Amino acid sequence: MFDSRKILFVCLLPCSVICLTSEEIRAKPGDNVILQCRGPREGVIELLEWSKPDLKSEDYVFYFRDENVYERYQHPLFRGRVELRDPQMKEGDFAVILKNVTIKDSGTYVCYYGNAGSRLHLISNITLTVRDSGS
Numbered sequence: 001m002f003d004s005r006k007i008l009f010v011c012l013l014p015c016s017v018i019c020l021t022s023e024e025i026r027a028k029p030g031d032n033v034i035l036q037c038r039g040p041r042e043g044v045i046e047l048l049e050w051s052k053p054d055l056k057s058e059d060y061v062f063y064f065r066d067e068n069v070y071e072r073y074q075h076p077l078f079r080g081r082v083e084l085r086d087p088q089m090k091e092g093d094f095a096v097i098l099k100n101v102t103i104k105d106s107g108t109y110v111c112y113y114g115n116a117g118s119r120l121h122l123i124s125n126i127t128l129t130v131r132d133s134g135s
């Protein structure tokens with residue numbers, strides 16, 4: 001599914017607590033791509049947001065708050081194309097699957113999480129490059 005992937009985990013605090021995942025992904029149009037994001041293994045997840053800063057939009061790639069996924073806060077480009085890899089988000093698995101990518105999906109994706117009373121933490125910063133094979 002992927003031509004190559006390069007993963008780098010940078011620990012901000014002991015890794016069991018929180019890490020920043022930084023990754024470069026290459027894909028072809030039509031692929032389904034996993035955007036990795038690992039949060040704390042325990043505790044209540046109040047807020048999870050994936051965004052794509054280069055959209056220059058208030059809208060999100062994926063927005064989860066208080067046990068609900070809010071499609072209305074999603075950018076139209078991403079509605080119906082993004083789902084949690086593990087809907088239970090067990091063990092802090094906040095990865096999402098971005099389905100049927102196009103060349104326009106190329107760019108940087110960032111994942112933030114927050115739990116009760118805490119500020120948002122950046123936990124993933126992923127660069128996706130979608131290219132036709134052979135080019």
Ligand SMILES: *[C@@H]1O[C@H](CO)[C@@H](O)[C@H](O)[C@H]1NC(C)=O
Pocket residue numbers: 030100102
């Ligand atoms: C994938 O996206 C293309 C347009 O970008 C569309 O034509 C095609 O039907 C989509 N495939 C699926 C399985 O959704």
Ligand SMILES: *[C@@H]1O[C@H](CO)[C@@H](O)[C@H](O)[C@H]1NC(C)=O
Pocket residue numbers: 108110122125126
């Ligand atoms: C994510 O990584 C890219 C490329 O390294 C960088 O330009 C960008 O500022 C980072 N974004 C955040 C929110 O840290």
